[in-house]
Amino acid sequence: MIKKSTPKERRIILKHADDPNYSNKIDCYLKNGGYSVLKKAFAMKPEDIGEEVLKSGVRGRGGAGFPAGMKWKFLDRKSGKPIYLICNADESEPGTFKDRQIMYKDPHQLIEGMMIAAYAIQAKQSFIYIRAEFFEGARILERAIEEAKEKNLCGDNILGSSFCCDLVVHRGAGAYICGEETGLIESLEGKRPNPRIKPPYFPAVLGLYQCPTIVNNVETLCNVKHILEMGGDEFAKLGKPNNTGTRIWCVSGHVKKPGYYEFECGALTLGEMIYDVCGGLLPGRSLKAVIPGGSSSKILRADERFTGKLKDGTEFDWGIDDIPLDFDGPASAGSMSGSGGIIIMDDTVDMVEAMANINAFYAHESCGQCTPCREGSLWMRKITKRMCSGHAREEDADLLLSVANQIEGRTICAFGEAASWPTQSFIAKFRDEFELKAKNDHSKPTLQLI
Amino acid sequence: MIVEHLMELSKETLIKIDEVIPKYPEKRSAALMVIHLVQDELGSISDESCSWIADKLSLQPINIKELITFYPMLRETPWGKTHVRVCRTLPCALRGSYGTCKILEDKLGVKEGYVRDDGEYSIEFMECLADCGEGPVVMVGEHTYENIEGKNAEKFAKLLLDKELNSSKEFNSYEETLVVAPPVSKRTNKKS
Numbered sequence A: 001m002i003k004k005s006t007p008k009e010r011r012i013i014l015k016h017a018d019d020p021n022y023s024n025k026i027d028c029y030l031k032n033g034g035y036s037v038l039k040k041a042f043a044m045k046p047e048d049i050g051e052e053v054l055k056s057g058v059r060g061r062g063g064a065g066f067p068a069g070m071k072w073k074f075l076d077r078k079s080g081k082p083i084y085l086i087c088n089a090d091e092s093e094p095g096t097f098k099d100r101q102i103m104y105k106d107p108h109q110l111i112e113g114m115m116i117a118a119y120a121i122q123a124k125q126s127f128i129y130i131r132a133e134f135f136e137g138a139r140i141l142e143r144a145i146e147e148a149k150e151k152n153l154c155g156d157n158i159l160g161s162s163f164c165c166d167l168v169v170h171r172g173a174g175a176y177i178c179g180e181e182t183g184l185i186e187s188l189e190g191k192r193p194n195p196r197i198k199p200p201y202f203p204a205v206l207g208l209y210q211c212p213t214i215v216n217n218v219e220t221l222c223n224v225k226h227i228l229e230m231g232g233d234e235f236a237k238l239g240k241p242n243n244t245g246t247r248i249w250c251v252s253g254h255v256k257k258p259g260y261y262e263f264e265c266g267a268l269t270l271g272e273m274i275y276d277v278c279g280g281l282l283p284g285r286s287l288k289a290v291i292p293g294g295s296s297s298k299i300l301r302a303d304e305r306f307t308g309k310l311k312d313g314t315e316f317d318w319g320i321d322d323i324p325l326d327f328d329g330p331a332s333a334g335s336m337s338g339s340g341g342i343i344i345m346d347d348t349v350d351m352v353e354a355m356a357n358i359n360a361f362y363a364h365e366s367c368g369q370c371t372p373c374r375e376g377s378l379w380m381r382k383i384t385k386r387m388c389s390g391h392a393r394e395e396d397a398d399l400l401l402s403v404a405n406q407i408e409g410r411t412i413c414a415f416g417e418a419a420s421w422p423t424q425s426f427i428a429k430f431r432d433e434f435e436l437k438a439k440n441d442h443s444k445p446t447l448q449l450i
Numbered sequence B: 001m002i003v004e005h006l007m008e009l010s011k012e013t014l015i016k017i018d019e020v021i022p023k024y025p026e027k028r029s030a031a032l033m034v035i036h037l038v039q040d041e042l043g044s045i046s047d048e049s050c051s052w053i054a055d056k057l058s059l060q061p062i063n064i065k066e067l068i069t070f071y072p073m074l075r076e077t078p079w080g081k082t083h084v085r086v087c088r089t090l091p092c093a094l095r096g097s098y099g100t101c102k103i104l105e106d107k108l109g110v111k112e113g114y115v116r117d118d119g120e121y122s123i124e125f126m127e128c129l130a131d132c133g134e135g136p137v138v139m140v141g142e143h144t145y146e147n148i149e150g151k152n153a154e155k156f157a158k159l160l161l162d163k164e165l166n167s168s169k170e171f172n173s174y175e176e177t178l179v180v181a182p183p184v185s186k187r188t189n190k191k192s
C-alpha cells in the first residue's frame, strides 16, 4: 500500500518508494539520479569503497547487526577462489516487511547497491535469494536486471569497464531457515537448507561452493549506495555513534497505524513510535507487551523498568516508552532490535496463546538437523497448545523453560536461540499468566491466536 | 532417457528450463528454479518429474525428492485450482487471521490444509508472508490481499466463491496497487 511520510521520518532508502509518480522502471530511476553513484564507484579503487563502508559504521540490517565494512574485511582474498556476493532477500522473520517495499517499489536501488558492493569486493557473480512468496517481486527484479543489463549497468563490462558481474534472481520455496546465511548458501547450492557449523563455515571464508562469499541483507546493500553517495564520514553522522544511518522499522499488531517507517537510528523512542507515529493503541486498550525485533527477540513487558549502564558509561532507567529505537537501545533493555520488526500487543492478548502461536512457527521451521532444536521446538509447541486447550498443568511453565534452556547454545545455528528466547522471556515476564492457566483449567479457552 | 517422453511440459517451460540452468556456476544450483518451473506448469512434482529433473541436472532422483519433501511450497500433490494462503503468524493473528481462515473455510467449503473435493479451492495456513503491517494477509494465487478481517473477510470470501474477486475491484492486491500506484483513497479495503 502507499503511505505518506510522517513529518519526523527521514526517508533515505524509502525516499521514492511511495511517491505516486515513481515507478520501478529504470527510466524513472535514472531520471532521479539513479546509477550516478555506480559511476562514482567505478572511478574509485575497490578497496577504497570498502574503506568508506567501514568508516560509515553501517551495521547489517538482516538481524545480527554486524558491521558490514568489517564483514567485507574478513573476505579471504588470498585463496584465489572466485568471490560471490549474495543479497539475502528471504525476509522471513515474523514482523518484518521492509525489504519487500524496496524490491517491489525501487528495485534499481538494490541493483545499484549490489553492483557497487560487487565491484568493491570484486565478485564476478552475484545472487538475490528471494523468498518464493514474493512471486511478483522476483519478476520485478528480473525485469529490472534486464533493463540494467541493456544499459551496461550490470552484467558484462559494466559502464564500459573490464569489470563484469552477473546477477541472478534465485527463488526459495517457503522455508524460514533459508534466511540464515549458511542455510541460504546450502539452498542456493541446490540442497536442503541445513545450516553449516561456524567455524569453519564463515561465508566470508568458506561460503558458496566453498568460496569466499558475502551475504548481506537488502537494506544493508541499499545503504552501500548511500554511503558512497555521501561519503562514509557523512553517513556516520546520521543516527548515533555505533548506530549509524537510518533504519526502516516495521510496526505490526495492536496500534492504530501499523506500517513501515524510516528514521535515523535513535531519532525516536519506542513510546514515540507507538503513540506519535503509529497513532497509539486501539480505542480503550492499554499496552501489555512489545516484541521489539522480530518474533525471535525477547519480549518486553509494558510495566517493566529497564536499568543499567550504556556502553559509554551513562546509567539509564527506562520505562518501555523510553527505549531508544536504534541497535543498542533494545539490546540494553535485554532484547534486541533484530530485523526491526516491532510487534505491539495490548491488554486483550492472552500471553500463553501468543506463546503458542510463536512456538508453532519455530516448530514448523526448524530444519531438523540438531536434536535439541528439532525435538525441543516440537515439545514447546505441543505444551503451549495443550495449555491453550484447557489442559494446562502447574508445572508447565518450568517444563517449557527447561526445554528452552536445553536448546539455547546447543545447536548448529542461531535458530536455536531464536526458538528459545521467546519462551524464556515469556516465562520470565509473564509467569503469572502461565500459572493461572493451570488454576483455571476448565475455563473456556479464547483461542484467537492458535 | 526413458523418462523424457513421459513428461508433459510445454515448449515454453522447456525453453525456460534450458535458459535457467546455465545461469549458475554449478548445475545443481538450478534445482529449485527448475522445480518451480515444472511445478508451475504441472501443479506438483511426481516421482516421474523428480527423475526427469534429476536427469536434467545430472543428479539422482533422491536429490530432488529431498527438496520436495523439505520445502513447504513444493508439492507432491497439487493444490486446488484456486489456492488461498492465509497468514497464521503472530502479527496477523493479533489482527484476526484465525477468524479470517475460519470464514474462508466455511464459505469455500474446505478445511485449511486440504483441497475441496471438486478440486476448485484449497486453503493453506502460511507462516509470516512479510506484509505484517497490513494483516491479516491473504494470498490468492500470486496476489497478496491486505487487511482481510471480519466483515471484510466475509465479503472477500463471497467474491472469491463467485469468482468475482478480480472483476469487482473492491479488493486491490498489493501487486495491483504497484502498477498503477493509485491515490490512497482508492483502496476500499483499507481501515481508516
Ligand SMILES: Cc1cc2nc3c(=O)[nH]c(=O)nc-3n(C[C@H](O)[C@H](O)[C@H](O)COP(=O)(O)O)c2cc1C
Pocket (backbone or CB within 6 Å): A059, A060, A061, A062, A063, A064, A065, A066, A068, A088, A089, A090, A091, A092, A093, A176, A177, A178, A179, A180, A181, A182, A215, A216, A217, A218, A220, A221, A413, A414, A415, A418
Ligand atoms: C534463523 C535465522 C533467520 C534469518 N533470516 C534472515 C532473513 O530473512 N533475512 C536476512 O536478511 N537475514 C536473516 N538472518 C540473518 C542472516 O543469517 C545474516 O546474518 C544476514 O543476512 C547478514 O546480512 P547483514 O549483515 O546485512 O544483516 C537470519 C538469521 C537466522 C539465524
Ligand code: SF4
Pocket (backbone or CB within 6 Å): A177, A194, A195, A365, A366, A367, A368, A369, A370, A371, A373, A374, A411, A412, A413, A414, A415, A416
Ligand atoms: S538450530 Fe535448528 S534450524 Fe539451526 S541447524 Fe539446528 S536444527 Fe536446524
Ligand code: FES
Pocket (backbone or CB within 6 Å): A094, A095, A096, B087, B088, B089, B090, B091, B092, B093, B127, B128, B129, B130, B131, B132, B133, B135, B137
Ligand atoms: S505475520 Fe502475517 S504477514 Fe507477517
